[in-house]
Amino acid sequence: MITVRGKDPGVQNTVVSRPEVQRTWLHRLRKLALYALLTIMALVMIFPFLVMIFTSLKVPSDTFSYPPRLLPQEQLTVVMPDMDEPAPLFNIEVDGEKRQLALVQDNIRIGIYADPNALEVTYSLPVREVKPTGGFMDQQTITIDGKEQELWDVEVNGQVVQMIQTGLTAYGRFVDPNDPSVEVLANVRLSEPVTRVTARPQNYTEVLQLNGLGRSLTNTMLVTICVVLGQLVTSVSGGYAFARLRFPGRDVVFVLYLGTMMIPFVVLIMPLYQLMVQIGWSDRLVALILPWIFTAYGTFLMRQFFLTIPREIEEAALLDGASRLEILWRLFIPAAVPALATLAxxxxxxxxxxxxxxxxxxxxxxxxNHVLTLSLNVLRGRAADSPNLVLAGAAISVIPPMLIFILAQRFFIESATSSGVKG
Amino acid sequence: MSSKRVSIWLSLLVLFSLLISACGGAAAPAAPVAEEAAPAEAAATEAAPEEATEAPTEEAVSEAPAAEAAAEGDVAIRWRTRPDNQEEAGVYQSISDEIDAKLEGIGLAYEPGGSEGASYQDQLKTEIANGTAPDVFWIPGTDVADFAKRGLILNLAGQAANTEGYSNDDFYAGPMNFLTYNPETDVNDALWGLPRDVSTFVLYLNQDLLAEAGAPDPIALAAEGNWDWDAFVEVAAAVRGLGSDIYGYGANAWWGPYGTWMNAAGGGFFNADRTACNLNSPESLAGLEFEQRLYQDLDVAVPYGEDSEPPFRAGKVGMFQNGRWATPGIRTVDFNWDVVELPKGPAGNAGNWQFWGAYAVNANTEHPEEAWKLVQELTQAETQAKISALGTNIPSRVSQEAIDAFLTFTPPANNQAFINGLQDNAVAEGPLWKGDWPSYVTVMDSNVQALMTGEKSIDDFAATICDEADKTFQ
Amino acid sequence: MAATAQPMQKPIKEANGWLTGLVIWHILILLGASAGVYALYTAQILLPEWVRWFSLGALLLMVPGSLGAILFIPRRDHRGRTLSLLVNYIGFLLCVLAFLQFIGVFAGFDELADRFPRSLPFFGIAFAGYLIYAFADRYENSPRRQRTIQRMGKIVMLAGLLLALLALIGWEAVPQFVQERLQVPILLLLAGGLLFGLMFWAMWRRPAAQAMQVNNARQEAIEGYLLLSPNLIGFLLFLAGPLMLSLYTSFTNWDGFGTRDFIGVANYAKLLNLTFAPLADARQPANQVVDVRVYDELWRFSFLGHSYLVAAADKLFWLALRNTFLFGILVVPLAVLPALGLAAVLNSKLAGMKVFRSIYFIPSVAAVVGIALIWQWMYNATVGWINYGLLVATNFFNSITGLSIVAAQPRWLSVSDTALFAIVVMVAWQTIGFNTILFLAGMQNVPKVLYEAATVDGADARRQFISITLPLLGPTTVFVLSTSIIAAFQIFEPIFIMTNPAGGPNNSTLSAVLYLYQNGFQRFNQGYASAVAWLLFLIIFIVTLIQYRRQGNTSYEL
Structure with a gap:
């Protein structure tokens, strides 16, 4: 590739031939495709989070909409003189021109009428404006395809035509707020509402007050910090012992450790719960911390890493009279920073x-004593009808670790990449 | 080297401050109290043999959290119920505080249970198994038998008999019939708890969609007595005709909705004495077949298994079957809506459920008397009125006043539909005394799901369902 | 030790004094522990049950331990030292843990959580300090400025931590704590702990070790156990102990409440109870060929023109196994192969790779509960994003090609055909980023020299990837694969949250662990559930073993 070509000037930089130029073009094209692919992949990875964040900023009536909308929106309204509530605005086409009209009345019953001789042409009129042919008491009928149908007097272009009713529907009455003479009847559902993008950050404050989500957030932080620190300590000492010290029964114990990784955690719940009750730790944060700082996984990981550190260094230190703890502290831990980061x-x-x-x-x-996942679970049941709140809760649980990892990615990801998980 | 020393000092400081700050725990009577209480407790039963010392020890530990809530000298009682939303949790808390003030010598602590369907009971049972469960708790009607048969809840019949002014007849007969059944004697002489509230299904109507489709008004049809399965199909089909993304009917996938179709056809889950599967009776199959048609041949419904509430609230479903508990959420929609009772089926009624749940007393409670008092207070008319004012359910006491008050909690305007459902031969949700309800419902759910999604024909369903389901009665 | 024996005469003399003291100390322990065992066994001291058994066990260990120490120490036998160290270590741990428990340190975490929010801003300062420290990397070319910034960062970090700790301390509770908690019995525990600690130290010291004629190997063994002990004790207490209990439970009919009878292998027998029956024709009902009071039809198949029926006593278990295997087969490649490809691309030196790397990592960071909520929302067949996207894409395709394809609108989570796949996609989406990072780690460990050599030989990027990267990535691949497989077989939470009823539709997402949960916590057949768990363990164990064999046993130096 390019970088390599530069390293060997003597061979390749002598003549830039035509194929060479073509290769650069090809190369650029491939690079472009690569970036496109990476970007699409990144979109796939990030899209659910966008949905989460935007939904969490929506107003309640906007959360359920179809087609789904990413940005939080709200419908504009206008105050009409003779209405109690502000009327919603819609974009309605009037005489070939789109205008913002206010919906002043909905569910006006509309009949769909057609001339029995020309059924394909239909006319939609409010049923109130149509009178039965021959009067209410004695309505005339007509038989079409063996089916008797009532006849109605429908006014079309100033002419009264006798028609049959082929269907019913409902329209809304739209009025131009500035010019009440402009009045249109149209289907409300299919009309396009006038909206603007808004945000409702109060969702977050509301959800933080609900169920004490704020408290769960700090609890989660506390528990996480303690578990991470505790596990680092036990895993480092255990991993070192497994990797570097010979003692009878070491390998048997190690295999046992590995075995426990394969046992589904759910089976531990009952016995562990009993243990916690006996000790008096049930319903306490310590039950979320102490049992989880001794894991086979961490010990396994640290052992694998320590195995890669050359024995000679350690032996030299031992001859100098250093104790095991000193060796661990001075030699192994500094060398294991990447692995520690991975484990963390x-x-x-x-x-x-x-x-x-x-x-x-x-x-x-x-x-x-709730932690975030717990509050979130309660929230999803208790606020199931307000996804904006539920997703605001989800965002609160997702954003802090995300921020930490983005800000500290030099530490976390790059050390993880250089730790060389040797498997 | 200096940085090393600093870090050593720092870690020492961490340890020190952890210790000190954790010791701050002494300020509150936390776990160590229980620890110390335990030997003391055990010492009281010093003469008793070894087995006996075990029980009080564990209970003493379990009572520790309660001690926090109780005032000095009061008997501490913890109680729990499952609120459906935050407002309800708030109302229960205020009720708890009121009763706390009213009952002398009792200190109450209310714990809102998680409202997530299944895990509420799972968690409760786990806590009972480990002796950390509250003294009084609410359980759904279907679970009463499971709890009672395992001996997890107290039979309150004795206490009720000694209570002045208490009568089983004050509550709806359906729930009480189940709550008083005694599996040992096979007669109704027990009392496993008192119902918190009752509820029925209705159809939530999107009136805009119905009008647009030119469909007849179900509320008017119901008033005329013409709201039956045919009319239902007509309305659903008309709404479905509005577009490929508009549905006539929606319901969620659990035993409640599909049960109503079976009930309305004259069938049901169990035989008359609830000792065997009845899912393959002609009536039950007729109900299921009709529902299957809604999903398959007629294709008027939101696909089975998809949550129907989001599309309903997005204005895409004409009729949405759900209980009173859905009302608070639906109040936020921006179309015209109301409710109507379920359509009458071939059996002549709508086959509605009378949903209920009961307050029961933990069998291991140390204060059964106080717990019983609390159960009574929680089911008083005033208490129930306050909860139903929220609009989430109907009081469980039979009383015209309560119903009249309930009708005023609008919207929906047609609250009467809930009451009509209740009075139209509603089938009380019930525990399964002779079988295992969770297993039964697992078998039923998966087979009905296969039926509704068209993976299974009604004949295949009929051929095997009871072979499979009857195993849960062993 | 022999090499330095000469100038050590004085220390040894001093050690002799200590050793005499230690013998007396162990005699005291022996007496005390024996009395304690007697009192505990005959229930003269009333303690909570678990404390009693726990202390009994510890004291029972101490009695022979001390006895041995008394016998061996005067003989200067190295076993005396080991036993003495063991006894003192146990005593020390017991006293300190009991002390901590009784002054309420463990329970005090709840109170700590009260004060934690107020120290949070200071932790923020500390974190900012770290960021400053990290920022110094920008100035790699001017070491002086770099060092200044680093020092600044360090100071901010330390100050932040210090302030945070000060804020953590519950000063207001200290006086009350001293009054209420520091009582004589608790202080006695502390004193006991200190005494045990002192004795341990006395025996641990080099002069004592020399006097007891301990050689390097023995010393190393003791040090090994000592270093392992924090981990081992926690492991035994919180993992191995409960696990053994569950193994025992799997042979009982425990319901979690009262009944707990030993029933042998009955649970396993029911789980594995399968029967085969030939069918007269392919549509013959199951109830004509098998006892339907025991068996449920599981599967029918045709072989050489004959139809057969397989029925199981516990149909759901087999369905759960099938689903679990299916899930594993689908999710492991989906989560691993793209990760490998991504890692190969991200490993190149192109610009912007860091940004992509962090973006791909983001899903791994989020809580499953939150993720599952979002995906459930997106999977909604009627108003969800995914189906809407399909609709838009199809319409777009139609508009440019002039075709009129009807957009597919799968009912993701509500039909059996797609539900499991929907879960697979979500889980793969969440784990790809993490696996990518692991692969990247492996790739960066491949020596650059190899690539340079290959380039000189004229190998292009693809050849290099196949012939250098892949083989050298072996250990990482083993690690990623085995953890992925283990995780796949334990799939539970996404299904529990996203499907309703959990495991639906029609049991198509019922996983083994979910089935275990339903048995253990919904039907409270704890014994049966434990049996499911141990069967699942066996399966995972075998699969992992096969995988190791296939990969070659190079990576795990067992």
Missing amino acids: TFTFLYAWNSFFWPLVIINTGNTD
């Missing part, structure tokens, strides 16, 4: 997102 990332995600254990161990009534 894993653990952070795990602790921040854990849902089932909090669900069973923390009492639903004790909102002081």
Whole structure:
């Protein structure tokens, strides 16, 4: 590729031939395609979050709409002189020109009429304006295709024509707010409302007050910090012991550790819950922290990393009289910063997102001890009819870790990439 | 090196401050109280054999959180119910506070349960199993048998008999019939709890869509007595004709909606004494077949299994079948809407459900007397009136006053539809004393789903459903 | 040790004094522990059940331990040291943990949570300090400025942390704490802990070790266990212990409340109970060939012109297994292969890769509960985004080609054909970014020299990827694959949240863990649920084993 070509000037830079130019073009095209692909992929990755954030800013009546709209919008209204409530505005075509009209009356019953001799031409008129042929008591009928139908006097272009009713529907009455003489009857559902983009940030303040979501946010942070720190400590010491110290039974214990990774967590809930009750930790935050700082996963990861550190360094330090803790602290931990970052990332995600254990161990009534996932679960039941609130809650749970990871990506992602998870 | 030292000092400081700040916990009577209470508690039963010492110990631990809520000297009672929305949670809290002030010697702590359908009961049972459940809790009517048979809730019949002015007849007969059944004696001499409220299904109408489709007005039809399955199909088909994204009917996929069609055809889930599957009786099949037609041949309904509430609120569904609990959400829509009772089926009635749930008393409570008092207070007329003022449900006490008050909680204008549903031979939701309801409903749900989505024909359904479902009665 | 034996005479003498003290200490422990065991066993001291058994176990360990120490220490046998260390370590841990528990440190986390919000801004300051520190990387060319900025960042960080800790401390509760908590029995625990700690230290010291003639290997073994112990104790207590309990439970009919009878392998027998029956014709009803009071039809198939029926006593378990396998087969490639491709692209030195990298990583960061809510919303067949997108795309396609294709509007989560696939897509979407990062990590570890050599040999990018990157990515691939497979087999939360009823429609998304949950927590057949769990464990174990075999056992140095 390009960079490499530069490195070897003697061979390639002598003549720029025609194929070379073509290759550059091809290269650029490929690059373009690559970027297009990456961008599409990025859109796919990011779109659900856009939906979440925009929906969380919507007004309640805007949350359910079809076709779905990304941006939060609200319909414009206008105050009409003889109406109690502001009338919604619609874009209606009048004499070939689009105008903003106010809906002043809806559900006006409309009959659809047609001349029995020319059924394909229909006329829509309010049923009130149509009179039965021959009067109400003695309405005339006509038989079409063996079916008797009533006849109505319909005024068309100043002429009264006898027609049959072929259907019923309902229209709304639209009036120009500035010129009340302009009046149109039209289908409301299919009319295009006049909207403007708005945002309703109050959703966030509301949802934070609801169920004490603010408290769950700080609780989650606290729990996550404790779990991450605790797990780093236990995993580093355990991983070091497994990787570097020989003691009887080490390999058996290690295999046992690996085995527990394969057991579904759900099976642990009941025995662990019993244990927590016995210790008196049920319904307490400590139950979300302590059991989760001893994991096979972290120990496994650290062990794999420590295995890659050359033994010679350690042996030299031992001969100098350093203790194991000193070696761990001075040699292994500095070398393992990338691996620690990886582990911290894993653990952070795990602790921040854990849902089932909090669900069973923390009492639903004790909102002081709720974590985010728990509040979100309560919220999705209790505010099921206001998706704007539910998604505002979801946004609150998603945005902080997102921000942390974007801001600190040098630390988290890049160290993860350089840690070389050796598997 | 200096930075190392700083970091060592810092970590020491972390430890120190963690310790100190955590010890701040001493300010509140937290877990250690329970810890200390436990041996004391056990000491009281010192003479008792080993097994006996175990029980009070555990309970003492479980009572710890309650102690926080109680004032000095009061008996602490925790209670829980499942609110459907935040306003309801607030009302229950205020009711709890009022009763707390009213009942002497009792300190109440209200815990709003999560409102997510299934996990409310799961979590409750987990807490009961571990001795951390509240003293009084609400459970749906279908779950009463499961809780009672496992011995998780108290039989309150004795206490009720000794209570002046209490009578089973004050409440609707449907729920009470189930709540007083005693599986051991097979007669109605028990009392497993008192119903919190009742509710029925209605059809929520998008009146704009109905008018646009030129469909007849279901409310007028119902008033004339002509609101039956044919009229229903006519209206649904007319609305469906408005466009490919407009649906005539919508309902959610659980036993409630499909049960009403079976009921209205004269069928039902169980045989008369609720000891066997009745899903393959001609009547039940007729109801299911009609519903299947709505989804398949007539194709007038929101696809089975899709949540119907979003499209209804987006103005795309003409008739949406749901209970009173959906009203608060639907009040935010911006089209004209009202409610109408379910259409009458071949059996001559609408086959509606009488949904209910009951306050029951934890079998392991230390204060059964106080718990019973609380259950009574929670089902008093005034309490129920306050909850129904929110518009989410109908009081469970039979009283014209309560109904009259309920009718004023508009919109919807046609609140009468809920009451009509209740009085039109509504089938009370009920526990399954002789079988296992959760398993039964799992079998039923999946087979009905296959039927409604057209994966299974009604004949295939009829051939195997009861073989499968009857296993849950073993 | 031998090399430095000469100048150590004095320390050894000093150690002898300590060792004599230790023997006396162990005699005291022996007496105390024996009395304690007796009192606990005969229930003279009344404690909560678990405390009793726990202490009993610990004391039972201490009695022979101390006895051994008393016998071996005077003989200067190294086993004496090991036993003494063990006893003192246990004593120390017990005392300190009990002390912490009784002064309310653990329960105090709840109170800590009260004060945590007020220290949050200071944590923010600390984080800002970190950002400043990281910002210094911009000035790689001027080391002095870089160092200044780094120092600034450090100071801000430390100050932030310090302030945060100060804010965390519940000063107002301190006096009351001293009054209420620091009582004699609790202080005794602390004193006991200190004493045990002191004795441990005395035996640990190098002079004592020399006096006890401990060689390097023995010392290393003890150090190994010591370093492992924090992890091991937690592991035993919170993972292995409960797991063993669940293994036992799987042989009982425990309902979570009262009944807990040992019923042998009955749970497993019911789960695995399958029967085959030949059918007269392909449409013959199941109730004519199998006992439908026990079996439910699972599957029928034709083989060599004959039809057969497979029926199971627990149909749902087999359905759950099928769905779980299907899920794994679909989701693992979907989450791993694109990740590999993305990583290959992102690994190039093109501009903007960092931005893409973070964008792809974002879904992995979000809570499953929140994600599932959004996707459920998007999957809605009538008003959801995905179907609307399909509609718009089809209309667009029609408008440019002049065709009139009817837009597909799948009912994602409400028909059995697509529901599982819908979950697969969501889960793959969420995990791709994470796997990409793991692959990137592996790729950056491939020595650059190899690529340079390959370029000189004239290999193009694709050849390089196939012949260098892929083989050297082996260990990472094993890691990604095995964790993906394990996670896929344990799929639960997305299904639990997104399908209604959970596992629907028509059991098409019922996964093994969901089935386990339903049995354990909806029907409260805890024994049965545990049996499901252990069967699932066996399956995962076998699959993982096969995968290791196929990948070659190079990466896990077991």
